[in-house]
Amino acid sequence: xxxxxxxxxxxxxxxxxxxxxxxxxxxxxxxxxxxxxxxxxxxxxxxxxxxxxxxxxxxxxxxxxxxxxxxxxxxxxxxxxxxxxxxxxxxxxxxxxxxxxxxxxxxxxxxxxxxxxxxxxxxxxxxxxxxxxxxxxxxxxxxxxxxxxxxxxxxxxxxxxxxxxxxxxxxxxxxxxxxxxxxxxxxxxxxxxxxxxxxxxxxxxxxxxxxxxxxxxxxxxxxxxxxxxxxxxxxxxxxxxxxxxxxxxxxxxxxxxxxxxxxxxxxxxxxxxxxxxxxxxxxxxxxxxxxxxxxxxxxxxxxxxxxxxxxxxxxxxxxxxxxxxxxxxxxxxxxxxxxxxxxxxxxxxxxxxxxxxxxxxxxxxxxxxxxxxxxxxxxxxxxxxxxxxxxxxxxxxxxxxxxxxxxxxxxxxxxxxxx
Amino acid sequence: xxxxxxxxxxxxxxxxxxxxxxxxxxxxxxxxxxxxxxxxxxxxxxxxxxxxxxxxxxxxxxxxxxxxxxxxxxxxxxxxxxxxxxxxxxxxxxxxxxxxxxxxxxxxxxxxxxxxxxxxxxxxxxxxxxxxxxxxxxxxxxxxxxxxxxxxxxxxxxxxxxxxxxxxxxxxxxxxxxxxxxxxxxxxxxxxxxxxxxxxxxxxxxxxxxxxxxxxxxxxxxxxxxxxxxxxxxxxxxxxxxxxxxxxxxxxxxxxxxxxxxxxxxxxxxxxxxxxxxxxxxxxxxxxxxxxxxxxxxxxxxxxxxxxxxxxxxxxxxxxxxxxxxxxxxxxxxxxxxxxxxxxxxxxxxxxxxxxxxxxxxxxxxxxxxxxxxxxxxxxxxxxxxxxxxxxxxxxxxxxxxxxxxxxxxxxxxxxxxx
Numbered sequence: 026x027x028x029x030x031x032x033x034x035x036x037x038x039x040x041x042x043x044x045x046x047x048x049x050x051x052x053x054x055x056x057x058x059x060x061x062x063x064x065x066x067x068x069x070x071x072x073x074x075x076x077x078x079x080x081x082x083x084x085x086x087x088x089x090x091x092x093x094x095x096x097x098x099x100x101x102x103x104x105x106x107x108x109x110x111x112x113x114x115x116x117x118x119x120x121x122x123x124x125x126x127x128x129x130x131x132x133x134x135x136x137x138x139x140x141x142x143x144x145x146x147x148x149x150x151x152x153x154x155x156x157x158x159x160x161x162x163x164x165x166x167x168x169x170x171x172x173x174x175x176x177x178x179x180x181x182x183x184x185x186x187x188x189x190x191x192x193x194x195x196x197x198x199x200x201x202x203x204x205x206x207x208x209x210x211x212x213x214x215x216x217x218x219x220x221x222x223x224x225x226x227x228x229x230x231x232x233x234x235x236x237x238x239x240x241x242x243x244x245x246x247x248x249x250x251x252x253x254x255x256x257x258x259x260x261x262x263x264x265x266x267x268x269x270x271x272x273x274x275x276x277x278x279x280x281x282x283x284x285x286x287x288x289x290x291x292x293x294x295x296x297x298x299x300x301x302x303x304x305x306x307x308x309x310x311x312x313x314x315x316x317x318x319x320x321x322x323x324x325x326x327x328x329x330x331x332x333x334x335x336x337x338x339x340x341x342x343x344x345x346x347x348x349x350x351x352x353x354x355x356x357x358x359x360x361x362x363x364x365x366x367x368x369x370x371x372x373x374x375x376x377x378x379x380x381x382x383x384x385x386x387x388x389x390x391x392x393x394x395x396x397x398x399x400x401x402x403x404x405x406x407x408x409x410x411x412x413x414x415x416x417x418x419x420x421x422x423x424x425x426x427x428x429x430x431x432x433x434x435x436x437x438x439x440x441x442x443x444x
Numbered sequence: 445x446x447x448x449x450x451x452x453x454x455x456x457x458x459x460x461x462x463x464x465x466x467x468x469x470x471x472x473x474x475x476x477x478x479x480x481x482x483x484x485x486x487x488x489x490x491x492x493x494x495x496x497x498x499x500x501x502x503x504x505x506x507x508x509x510x511x512x513x514x515x516x517x518x519x520x521x522x523x524x525x526x527x528x529x530x531x532x533x534x535x536x537x538x539x540x541x542x543x544x545x546x547x548x549x550x551x552x553x554x555x556x557x558x559x560x561x562x563x564x565x566x567x568x569x570x571x572x573x574x575x576x577x578x579x580x581x582x583x584x585x586x587x588x589x590x591x592x593x594x595x596x597x598x599x600x601x602x603x604x605x606x607x608x609x610x611x612x613x614x615x616x617x618x619x620x621x622x623x624x625x626x627x628x629x630x631x632x633x634x635x636x637x638x639x640x641x642x643x644x645x646x647x648x649x650x651x652x653x654x655x656x657x658x659x660x661x662x663x664x665x666x667x668x669x670x671x672x673x674x675x676x677x678x679x680x681x682x683x684x685x686x687x688x689x690x691x692x693x694x695x696x697x698x699x700x701x702x703x704x705x706x707x708x709x710x711x712x713x714x715x716x717x718x719x720x721x722x723x724x725x726x727x728x729x730x731x732x733x734x735x736x737x738x739x740x741x742x743x744x745x746x747x748x749x750x751x752x753x754x755x756x757x758x759x760x761x762x763x764x765x766x767x768x769x770x771x772x773x774x775x776x777x778x779x780x781x782x783x784x785x786x787x788x789x790x791x792x793x794x795x796x797x798x799x800x801x802x803x804x805x806x807x808x809x810x811x812x813x814x815x816x817x818x819x820x821x822x823x824x825x826x827x828x829x830x831x832x833x834x835x836x837x838x839x840x841x842x843x844x845x846x847x848x849x850x851x852x853x854x855x856x857x858x859x860x861x862x863x
Binding site (some may be wrong): 225226227228229232244246248258259260261262263264265266267270272273275276277279280283286287290291292293294295296297298299300301302305306307308309310311317319321387388389390412413414415 | 644645646647648651663665667677678679680681682683684685686689691692694695696698699702705706709710711712713714715716717718719720721724725726727728729730736738740806807808809831832833834
C-alpha cells in the first residue's frame with residue numbers, strides 16, 4: 026500500500042436503513058408488477074429517476090454538472106479542490122425487465138457516503154464526486170455503457186447523440202426532451218480514483234458465503250456470430266450418410282465453446298446463448314443454424330488462444346459434418362486490470378470493518394471497465410440472491426448492501442484523505 | 445412369384461409427354477412465383493385440382509365415387525367386376541411451399557395408365573381404380589394422411605369431419621364448401637392390390653444413378669418432444685462450474701440422436717429438426733431448450749432399442765449437465781412391410797422394361813403405409829433432383845417419371861390380369 030492509508034475515521038459507518046429506503050424509493054419510478062423496474066435510458070421515467078438523484082445530491086450540498094451526453098456529476102467539495110476528485114457512481118437506467126439494484130445501488134451508495142460524511146462533519150482533502158452514467162444498459166440505445174464510453178473518449182459525442190432507438194428518436198433528441206442535454210465539459214484526466222459498488226450479478230460470493238467481492242479486474246470479451254450452412258432435407262428419406270446436418274455440426278460447436286473455457290479455468294467463460302435453427306421443422310434436417318459465441322478471459326493472451334483454437338476446430342467440425350462454418354467477430358472488449366492500490370483499499374476497508382472478502386473478477390462489463398482506462402479504478406461486489414440480475418426478481422440483502430457501502434466509504438476516504 | 449405373372453402386353457408403354465403435360469397443367473392450379481405449388485387441402489384451389497382430376501378420369505371412361513371424407517375413387521371397369529380392384533393413387537394437396545410432383549405424380553401416373561390402356565384397347569380382368577386421398581400433407585388440417593387413415597379405419601369419420609384449421613373451419617364444412625362431401629361407402633376390404641408411385645423425396649436413387657426404387661416397406665417412426673430445464677444466468681459473471689446450461693445438455697442430446705441412428709445403419713434415422721432456446725440472448729446462459737426427436741427404423745425391435753437407449757442416456761446427460769430432461773412421445777407409426785408379391789411385381793416390371801432398379805425403404809410416411817394394413821401394397825420411387833421435396837424447387841426428370849409410370853402400369857397389369 027503506497028499512496029493509500031487508513032483514515033482517521035475507522036469507526037465511521039453508513040446508515041444501512043437510509044440506503045435501503047433510498048433504493049426502495051428510486052425503485053418506485055418505473056416499478057413493475059413483478060417487483061422489478063423498467064426505467065429505460067432517457068425516457069420520462071429516467072428523467073424522474075435523474076431528478077430524484079439530483080434533488081438528493083443537492084440536499085447533500087453537492088454542486089451538479091451535466092455533460093453533453095447527459096452524464097450527471099454531483100460534487101462534494103474537499104479541503105483542497107485542486108486535488109484530483111475521488112469518484113464513485115454507476116447508472117440508474119434499467120433493462121426492460123430489470124431489477125432494483127443493478128446500477129442503482131452504486132449511485133445511491135455514493136450518495137449515502139456523502140450523507141454519512143455530512144452527518145459526521147467530515148471534509149476530505151480531495152473533492153468527492155458521485156456520477157450517474159447515461160445508458161449503461163444499452164436496452165433502448167446502443168452502444169451499451171454509452172455515457173462512460175463517451176466520457177473517456179471511446180465514442181465521439183456527435184456519434185452518440187445521433188444514435189437512434191427503434192422509433193427513430195436520437196439520443197440528442199431524447200436528452201433534450203428530458204432536460205438533461207448538458208453543456209458542461211467534464212475532463213476525464215486528473216481523476217484521483219474511481220470506485221464502483223455493484224451487486225455481483227453472479228453466484229460466486231453466495232456460493233462461498235462471502236460478503237465483499239474485491240474485484241481485481243474485468244474479463245476481456247470477444248463475441249462472434251457463427252453461421253453454419255448445410256442442406257435441409259427430409260428427415261425420413263435421407264440416410265444418415267448423405268446428410269449435411271447444420272444442427273449436428275452446431276452441437277459440436279456448442280461443446281467446443283464449453284471446452285475452450287474449461288481449458289482456461291477458473292476465470293475463462295464460453296457461452297452459446299443464442300441459437301436459431303432453419304427451417305426448424307420436426308421432420309426436416311436443419312439446413313442452417315445461426316448461433317452466438319461469447320468468450321471471456323482475464324488476459325488477451327488467453328482470449329487469443331481461445332479464438333485460435335475456435336477457428337481451427339470449427340473448420341474440422343465443418344469438414345467432418347460436410348457443412349460450412351463462418352465466424353464473424355462482433356464485439357471486443359480488452360481485459361481490464363484494476364489499480365492495485367485501489368484494489369488494496371477495498372480489501373483493507375473490508376478487513377478493517379471485519380467483513381469476509383475474497384478476490385473476484387468481473388465477468389460482466391461495467392462503466393468501471395471504461396473508467397479504468399483513464400483513472401485508477403476498482404470495484405466492490407456484494408452478493409445478490411441466486412446470482413440473478415437483469416431480471417425483475419433480482420434481489421439483495423440489506424446487510425450486504427450496507428456492508429458494501431461501508432467498504433466504499435472507507436476506500437474513498439483512504440484515497441481522498443491525502444493532502 | 446406366386447400369384448403375379450407377366451402380362452401379355454409386355455411391349456406396352458405409356459406416353460411420357462402426355463404425363464408431363466398433365467403434371468404441368470395441374471401445377472398451374474396454385475402455382476407459386478418460385479415455380480412450386482400451394483394447394484392446401486379442401487381449399488378452392490384443391491377443388492379446382494379435384495375437378496381437373498375428375499374431368500380427366502371421366503374422359504377416360506371412369507366412374508367416380510366420393511366417400512364421406514372426400515377421397516375420390518375413379519374406377520375403370522374390368523372383365524370381371526366382382527374381382528377385387530387393383531388400385532393406385534396418391535394425393536393432390538400440397539405443402540404451403542410445395543412442389544409439382546409430390547402426390548400429384550402418383551395420381552396422374554394412374555390416369556396415364558388408364559389412357560394408355562384405352563388407346564391400346566386393353567381391358568383387364570379385374571377393375572382398376574385411381575384414388576385421390578384427402579389431405580395427405582396435414583398442412584391445413586391434422587392428422588396427416590387423413591383420407592387414407594380414415595379409409596382404413598385408423599380414424600373415425602366423425603373425428604375427421606370435426607378437425608379444425610387455424611380459422612376454426614372444420615373438415616366437414618370445408619368439404620361441403622368445395623362440393624366434395626361424398627356419401628359413397630367404399631369398403632377397404634377385398635382390395636386386390638394397392639400401388640403408389642411417388643418421387644423418392646430423398647437422395648438415394650440419384651446418388652446411385654438408379655431409375656426405379658423398389659420400395660420394400662416403410663420405416664416405423666417414433667417422435668418425441670424433449671424439454672431440457674437448467675437455469676438461465678449471466679454469461680459473464682457465472683463461472684463454468686456453477687452453470688446449469690440447457691443448451692450444452694441439448695448438444696449432447698443432438699449427438700445422441702445421431703449416434704442412435706448410426707448404431708442401426710443403414711436404415712435407421714435420427715433427426716433433431718426443431719430446437720428452441722430460451723431466453724435466446726447472446727450473453728445469457730440458456731435456461732431451457734425445447735427440441736424435437738424423430739427416430740425411424742425398419743423394425744419395431746430396432747425402434748424400441750433406440751428409445752431404450754435414448755431414455756437411459758438422456759438421464760445420464762441430465763445428471764452430468766445438472767439439468768432435467770423430460771421426454772414425451774408424440775407420434776408413433778409402426779414399420780410397414782410391403783407385400784412381397786407386389787414388391788416383386790414392381791421389380792419385374794422394371795427389369796422387363798430394362799430399367800435400373802434397387803431395393804429401397806420409404807423413410808417418409810405415405811398413404812400406402814396405411815393401405816398396407818388392409819391390402820397387399822407396394823410403392824415405386826423415382827429420383828427427384830437433389831432429393832429435394834416439400835419445396836418449391838422440387839424437380840424430377842420427365843424420363844424418370846415416364847419410367848416409373850411404365851413400371852406402375854406393368855405391375856398393375858400383372859395383378860389385374862388374373863382371371
